[in-house]
Amino acid sequence: MTVLVFLDPVHPAGRLADASIPTILATDQGLTRGDGVFESLLAVNGVPRKMQAHLDRLAVSARTMDLSIPGAGEWQAAIATALTAYAAASPDGGQCVVKLISTRGPEGADSPTSWVTVAPVSPSAAAQREKGLAVVLLERGYDSDIAARAPWLLMGAKTLSYAVNMAALRHAHSVGADDVIFTSNDELVLEGPTSSVLLAHISDDSGIPVKRLITPHLDTGILPGTTQGALFAAAREAGWELGYGPVTPADLLDADAVWLISSLRLLAPVNSIDGQEIGNAATRAALTAELSALLAATE
Amino acid sequence: MTVLVFLDPVHPAGRLADASIPTILATDQGLTRGDGVFESLLAVNGVPRKMQAHLDRLAVSARTMDLSIPGAGEWQAAIATALTAYAAASPDGGQCVVKLISTRGPEGADSPTSWVTVAPVSPSAAAQREKGLAVVLLERGYDSDIAARAPWLLMGAKTLSYAVNMAALRHAHSVGADDVIFTSNDELVLEGPTSSVLLAHISDDSGIPVKRLITPHLDTGILPGTTQGALFAAAREAGWELGYGPVTPADLLDADAVWLISSLRLLAPVNSIDGQEIGNAATRAALTAELSALLAATE
Known part of the structure; x- marks a missing residue:
């Protein structure tokens, strides 16, 4: 299962969404042009590893792309919300993958589309x-x-x-x-x-x-x-x-x-x-x- | 305005969708990895220009990526549906941009996510x-x-x-x-x-x-x-x-x-x-x- 949480100014802790239904516009430039940034990090027993290093690198990537993305506090809040929801749905705990994504949004948008997903680690790892x-x-x-x-x-x-x-x-x-x-x-x-x-x-x-x-x-x-x-x-x-x-x-x-x-x-x-x-x-x-x-x- | 039509085996002429609401999964690999192909072509008075050349190039791009995409007939049907819908909504006609996109779909999907959009040409062109x-x-x-x-x-x-x-x-x-x-x-x-x-x-x-x-x-x-x-x-x-x-x-x-x-x-x-x-x-x-x-x- 995948937990999905959007960063949203109206919801300071992040807005939970259903990852199994569509949530992204077909015209989002993340999709039409690969125009966005991401990070993948590991969480162990609900605790993200090296969170600050990943948030720092995400910020550098965004700056390199002239992309204005949410601040570290908003990401941390959304990550916490997503990990809590994931733990509730997968009570056996263990390891999971936390993915942070921010795109340039649809053409003409004045703010990025940003979200966090939490999902199981691939068994191949x-x-x-x-x-x-x-x-x-x-x-x-x-x-x-x-x-x-x-x-x-x-x-x-x-x-x-x-x-x-x-x-x-x-x-x-x-x-x-x-x-x-x-x-x-x-x-x-x-x-x-x-x-x-x-x-x-x-x-x-x-x-x-x-x-x-x-x-x-x-x-x-x-x-x-x-x-x-x-x-x-x-x-x-x-x-x-x-x-x-x-x-x-x-x-x-x-x-x-x-x-x-x-x-x-x-x-x-x-x-x-x-x-x-x-x-x-x-x-x-x-x-x-x-x-x-x-x-x-x-x- | 943007017209959106998905290629869908259940709808041979393509499935019309509302481009202003989300239609793509946040986990689609087109989005998470820029993993897909596209073409942009011009239509004049409802007639797409060089359609075959664009469909041929789309097929070559897909082959280069080991991506299995719908055939030319399905694209043509979806393009026709999209142009008809666009003409109905924008009766003054003229020129418009037809965009064809096919992504690898969400992780583990056995078929691509494929769609057509029709939108006005940018005035800057x-x-x-x-x-x-x-x-x-x-x-x-x-x-x-x-x-x-x-x-x-x-x-x-x-x-x-x-x-x-x-x-x-x-x-x-x-x-x-x-x-x-x-x-x-x-x-x-x-x-x-x-x-x-x-x-x-x-x-x-x-x-x-x-x-x-x-x-x-x-x-x-x-x-x-x-x-x-x-x-x-x-x-x-x-x-x-x-x-x-x-x-x-x-x-x-x-x-x-x-x-x-x-x-x-x-x-x-x-x-x-x-x-x-x-x-x-x-x-x-x-x-x-x-x-x-x-x-x-x-x-």
């Missing part, structure tokens, strides 16, 4: 965390320095125009893979269609083991990963060294472990890239367990 | 044809040969994921321009965010005037322009030579005239590119009048 992923590298088509010089490309904004992300995932499935890591024209590692990329290097040159966690740097126009950010903070506390790219495909293949990390699937280990195994199963499993425990302890 | 356009060149970020090697980028498909196109237009407006011509990484001319690019070269080296009409070639991943196609066919009959790019920005600046051409705005002359005048006002006006007459005579 847990399966992919357990079993790991076969990943293919796919070209994203852009130079890694395009974001700074071409703001109209909306790099780093999480817009509703996700057709390419979905097509890349379909392409991966068509060649027997589970997911995608995008690369730039200049052959740097970027991100997944719905995730950030993370890799680990373990060394003990001097007899003291050094554990490094690395992610591509944001200048490449990728989305700042909220889960990657939370894990980095926790890993630093636990003694990991942290690094920000440039990351090349060779770095991935040479890593002790690679993950796709996102709010819903959390830390999903990459078993292979373009058919080549990453590290070995034992190391992948051990590092995934260690970092998943760190991640689970974050708020 | 005629004004831009009359006055001409100030255009800026903006990077699209892709190499001109990306389409063939990266089908997941959906080049040449007209998807609902138009956020970048809209952002490019907003960027143009923010610098005092009216519209955009995108260029590739390798500095070839591509297309406008909602139009094809056309240029004319007039020469009479041998005393006999030669008139050439040129458009970028499709290998660059641009949309095949239905109006450009119709005009090319008519211009050939009228003795014009036709050419397909590569077109460089220098070619545009050196042209006798440049146009942005599309189904709704038709042939809109480009007065300047990045502040530099194209040809001269008299030549632009004469060539625009000549080609507009040819275009008006096409079906």
Whole structure:
């Protein structure tokens, strides 16, 4: 089941609606032009994780699109209303997906259309965390320095125009893979269609083991990963060294472990890239367990 | 006013709906992911122009996206129903915009959500044809040969994921321009965010005037322009030579005239590119009048 709550100035706590009946105009520009922004976050036992980080990123996405969206307080109120309604309907609790969407509204509208949905987590998320992923590298088509010089490309904004992300995932499935890591024209590692990329290097040159966690740097126009950010903070506390790219495909293949990390699937280990195994199963499993425990302890 | 007709197996002629009330689920993937295809076409006195070309292109877009959409007959029936309803409500006739949209439907749906809208043409379209356009060149970020090697980028498909196109237009407006011509990484001319690019070269080296009409070639991943196609066919009959790019920005600046051409705005002359005048006002006006007459005579 899906709970739906619209942000509505007339209803400060949000306006509950029936998700199974139509609530959106056919002329909404979110629909006719993918003109809007979104966030997906996980709630555990009714508590949204990293809410502030998601609200901050939603605000950045909206600013990049010149879109005026409701403030954090209105989102928080609508999220609370939606989670309460979801808990009442699904009393067994557990995990659920909270999605925040804001569109430019119908042509000529002076305010956006904004809503929150709460729905069950896809069963495939847990399966992919357990079993790991076969990943293919796919070209994203852009130079890694395009974001700074071409703001109209909306790099780093999480817009509703996700057709390419979905097509890349379909392409991966068509060649027997589970997911995608995008690369730039200049052959740097970027991100997944719905995730950030993370890799680990373990060394003990001097007899003291050094554990490094690395992610591509944001200048490449990728989305700042909220889960990657939370894990980095926790890993630093636990003694990991942290690094920000440039990351090349060779770095991935040479890593002790690679993950796709996102709010819903959390830390999903990459078993292979373009058919080549990453590290070995034992190391992948051990590092995934260690970092998943760190991640689970974050708020 | 907007007329709305859904394609619906239960209603072979299409199902009329009220466009002013919600008809789309908040969970439709057209909305949550820009995952769908569309076409916009002009109808004059109740007759859609180039309907087959638009239906053909819609089918190609859908195929590129692995999206199964209704057949041409169902679209034609819904378009006819919508135009009849529009004519009844707007008896003064004239021109209107017919929009065809098909989305992947809500998650797990086994059929797309498909509809037709009919609405008045924006008054700015005629004004831009009359006055001409100030255009800026903006990077699209892709190499001109990306389409063939990266089908997941959906080049040449007209998807609902138009956020970048809209952002490019907003960027143009923010610098005092009216519209955009995108260029590739390798500095070839591509297309406008909602139009094809056309240029004319007039020469009479041998005393006999030669008139050439040129458009970028499709290998660059641009949309095949239905109006450009119709005009090319008519211009050939009228003795014009036709050419397909590569077109460089220098070619545009050196042209006798440049146009942005599309189904709704038709042939809109480009007065300047990045502040530099194209040809001269008299030549632009004469060539625009000549080609507009040819275009008006096409079906």
